[in-house]
Amino acid sequence: MSDLSRHEADRPSRLARAAAVCGTSGKFCPAERATQLLEAVIKPGDRVAIEGDNQKQADFLAATLANVDPARIHDLHMVQSVLALPDHLAVFERGIANRLDFAYAGPQSRRLAELVASKALRIGAIHTYLELYARTLVDLTPQVALVVADKADRDGNLYTGPNTEDTPTIIEAAAFRGGIVVAQVNEIVDRLPRVDVPGDWVDVVIPSPKPYRIDPLFTRDPAKIRDENVLMAMMAIAAVYEPYEVRRLNHGIGYATAAIELILPTFAAQRGLKGKIARHFVLNPHPTLIPAIETGFVASVYCFGSELGMEHYVSSRASVFPIGADGSLRSNRALAQVAGQYACDLFIGGTLQIDTQGNSSTATKGRITGFGGAPNMGADPRGRRHDSPPWLRAGREAGESLRGRKLVVQMVQTHQPNGAPSFVERLDAFDLAVSAGFALPPVMIYGDDVTHVITERGVANLLRCRSPQEREAALRAVAGDTDFGKRQSPKTDNSLRRHGIVMSPSDLGIDVGTATRDWLAARTIDDLVTASGGLYAPPAKFRALAAKPNASTVIHA
Numbered sequence: 001m002s003d004l005s006r007h008e009a010d011r012p013s014r015l016a017r018a019a020a021v022c023g024t025s026g027k028f029c030p031a032e033r034a035t036q037l038l039e040a041v042i043k044p045g046d047r048v049a050i051e052g053d054n055q056k057q058a059d060f061l062a063a064t065l066a067n068v069d070p071a072r073i074h075d076l077h078m079v080q081s082v083l084a085l086p087d088h089l090a091v092f093e094r095g096i097a098n099r100l101d102f103a104y105a106g107p108q109s110r111r112l113a114e115l116v117a118s119k120a121l122r123i124g125a126i127h128t129y130l131e132l133y134a135r136t137l138v139d140l141t142p143q144v145a146l147v148v149a150d151k152a153d154r155d156g157n158l159y160t161g162p163n164t165e166d167t168p169t170i171i172e173a174a175a176f177r178g179g180i181v182v183a184q185v186n187e188i189v190d191r192l193p194r195v196d197v198p199g200d201w202v203d204v205v206i207p208s209p210k211p212y213r214i215d216p217l218f219t220r221d222p223a224k225i226r227d228e229n230v231l232m233a234m235m236a237i238a239a240v241y242e243p244y245e246v247r248r249l250n251h252g253i254g255y256a257t258a259a260i261e262l263i264l265p266t267f268a269a270q271r272g273l274k275g276k277i278a279r280h281f282v283l284n285p286h287p288t289l290i291p292a293i294e295t296g297f298v299a300s301v302y303c304f305g306s307e308l309g310m311e312h313y314v315s316s317r318a319s320v321f322p323i324g325a326d327g328s329l330r331s332n333r334a335l336a337q338v339a340g341q342y343a344c345d346l347f348i349g350g351t352l353q354i355d356t357q358g359n360s361s362t363a364t365k366g367r368i369t370g371f372g373g374a375p376n377m378g379a380d381p382r383g384r385r386h387d388s389p390p391w392l393r394a395g396r397e398a399g400e401s402l403r404g405r406k407l408v409v410q411m412v413q414t415h416q417p418n419g420a421p422s423f424v425e426r427l428d429a430f431d432l433a434v435s436a437g438f439a440l441p442p443v444m445i446y447g448d449d450v451t452h453v454i455t456e457r458g459v460a461n462l463l464r465c466r467s468p469q470e471r472e473a474a475l476r477a478v479a480g481d482t483d484f485g486k487r488q489s490p491k492t493d494n495s496l497r498r499h500g501i502v503m504s505p506s507d508l509g510i511d512v513g514t515a516t517r518d519w520l521a522a523r524t525i526d527d528l529v530t531a532s533g534g535l536y537a538p539p540a541k542f543r544a545l546a547a548k549p550n551a552s553t554v555i556h557a
Contacts, residue, residue: 010143011178014041018180018204027156028188029206034064037204038073041180042144045075048097049142049174052080052088053165054104054333054372055215055284055305058148059085060208061184065146066090077101079140081129081166081333083108083370084215092121101140103127104370113368116436126368126442128376130337133166136173145174145181148212151192152185156199159192162306162314162329163214168197169334175201186211193326216308216539218284220258223524228456231505231515232411233259236348237268237277238508239459240409240452244390247279250340250377251286252349256411256454258288260348265295265521282340282377285310285321285329287538290531291521293320303329304336304373309542313535340377345390347377348409351444352416353424356472358447358462360410361429364420368432371444378445380406394451397463405463408445409452414480422455423475423484447471453478457485458504465501477502 017040022029029037038061042048050065051058066087076097083089083105091097092115101124105112115121127135136142147170150161160167171181182204183197233256240246241260251257264278278292279299285307292298301321306314306329314321314329324330340347351360352369362369384391384406391404398405412422429441453460453475460474477493479485496502505512522528525542 011180014180015203017041022204027202027204029204031060031206031209034060034206035067037182037206038064039068041182041204042068042073042076044073045077046143047077047079047140048144048146049079049136049170050088050146051148051166051170052082052084053163053305054082055217055308056148056163056165057084057213058146058184059087059213060206060210061146061148061182062087066094066096068096070095077124079132079136079142081132083112085213089115098122099124101125101127101132101135102370103129103132104372106369109367109369113366116368123368123436123438126370128337128371129333129373130341130376133169133173133334136170141177141179142170142174143179145170145179146184147171147181148184149197150185151187151189152183152202152205153189153192153199156202156205157192157195158183158185158197158199158202159194160196162311162331164196164331165305165333168332171197171201180204182206184208184212193328194324196330214308216542218253218286218307219309219539219542220253220255220286220288221525221542222258222262222288222520222522222527225255225259225262225517225520227516228413229255229259230263230517230519231456231510231512232256232413232454233263234267234510234515234519235459235503235505235508236260236409236411236454237263237271237273238510239454239461239503240346240348240407241268241277242271242273244345244393244407246277246346246390246407248344248388249278249280249346249348250282250344252347252374253286254350254411256350257348258286259520261286261288261292262520262522264292264297266519268297269295282336282344285314287525287528287536288522290528290536293317294531295521302336302339303331304333305331308539309537312537313532316535337373337376340373341379341381342384344377344406345388346407346409347374348411349374349378350412351410352422353427353429354410354412354422354453354475355424355427355447356475357468358410358450358453358471358475359427359443360445360447360450361427361441361443363427363429363432363442363444365428365431368436368442371442374444378408379449380408394463397461398451399466405451407451408449409454410445410450411454414455414457414482414485421482421484423479423482425484455480458502459508460502461500464499470501474501
């Protein structure tokens with residue numbers, strides 16, 4: 001009997017054990033019996049998917065799983081997109097699980113590295129989000145899926161609200177392969193605003209003792225945007241958005257990309273670019289995008305998930321965001337990843353290290369961060385066949401005759417906030433590969449996909465490089481006073497500028513002295529609230545911090 005056949009044949013006995021725990025409640029399990037339920041439906045050696053998303057967390061189920069008896073439940077293979085909670089790693093520390101396939105581990109990256117070093121867990125692979133979702137449908141199908149939703153009705157139908165994220169993908173991978181689906185919900189109601197997951201895909205529903213955890217990962221306080229972030233944003237618009245006429249794009253999260261969003265209604269508008277650039281976004285509802293939406297710069301936004309505090313604003317802008325008949329956002333991380341790869345002409349984001357050929361990685365010494373969606377959206381999709389002006393121009397600059405190129409831009413200051421250089425001769429990822437037993441170093445975006453690198457010193461247009469040596473020289477030219485940058489003579493830098501491979505702010509017509517926070521359409525969280533017409537409700541931690549810029553930031557009246 002194949003593994004899949006055995007898996008499907010085992011389903012009735014698991015459901016019978018679940019029914020014994022739930023008792024007369026049918027598919028509804030009281031929260032106080034949750035540990036007993038997981039011990040009934042999970043078997044040693046199972047592959048378990050838990051929703052670990054980018055923002056929302058099945059936190060009650062994560063804590064429950066970490067509390068099961070390791071003598072009964074052990075050797076689990078965890079499959080999850082994000083390691084966000086301490087409980088996500090507690091299952092390895094307690095011997096409940098020993099293998100992991102994942103995509104991103106930002107909050108737990110150091111602890112994960114320690115567990116790998118101590119041999120407490122083995123990583124199968126670090127994936128992109130879309131790659132991991134695909135494998136759950138093929139060879140990483142979960143025997144048990146632990147998911148989270150806003151509400152359930154009496155039939156077990158689920159409403160995920162604005163933060164759908166990974167939920168349908170995880171459920172479908174398990175439900176149609178004989179797996180068991182357990183959903184944590186905030187409340188049980190008689191009638192749902194809309195049905196996001198049919199009840200016959202869900203086996204057990206547990207009303208959580210408290211609402212699930214959700215983090216405002218995509219909120220950047222404008223008060224913390226510095227002048228150098230504004231300068232980089234101005235160069236990005238002048239060197240990439242404007243000449244390539246970029247209308248469909250994805251922004252990573254960071255203060256430089258937040259600055260781009262906030263100078264669209266000012267700097268970009270002054271250059272006559274309204275209606276010509278940045279029309280269609282694939283990204284979460286960034287609060288810093290509010291002024292650009294309100295001034296008519298942005299036509300549409302398709303979302304991976306929502307953003308805490310943006311719910312009312314998003315619901316009131318149905319012409320911009322995908323809003324259901326119930327009046328709330330419908331997001332989908334898997335579909336947004338597809339849109340980010342194939343429907344966008346530009347990906348722009350940051351990293352921690354860049355090497356001599358433009359390879360970048362967020363894996364540094366003592367940290368296994370993972371990738372998230374950057375390698376997917378920051379890769380030139382070879383299957384693309386529709387054309388657009390940015391795609392065609394980038395292809396011509398790269399010397400392509402039969403196809404275009406996606407614009408993949410890395411924005412990074414020459415030094416990280418901790419003082420570490422962003423440009424290195426060799427990525428730490430190579431050492432991590434050796435210590436963790438990976439076949440290949442965990443490179444986030446391969447250098448041959450990167451088209452531009454922007455620092456506070458200038459822009460390197462790698463499309464125009466015709467050799468590895470020229471590519472390396474272009475990167476050194478924008479690396480500033482790092483050891484990496486100092487290894488190159490000013491004469492070489494000037495030659496690259498003459499050939500248009502490297503562009504300084506002055507080459508782009510930008511006066512560094514005017515690149516200040518004055519350009520920001522909103523300079524505080526309170527300004528964003530005002531721009532939203534009072535619809536944006538910042539999370540408490542941002543309201544508490546509202547208004548105090550960094551000591552090094554000068555706000556010009």
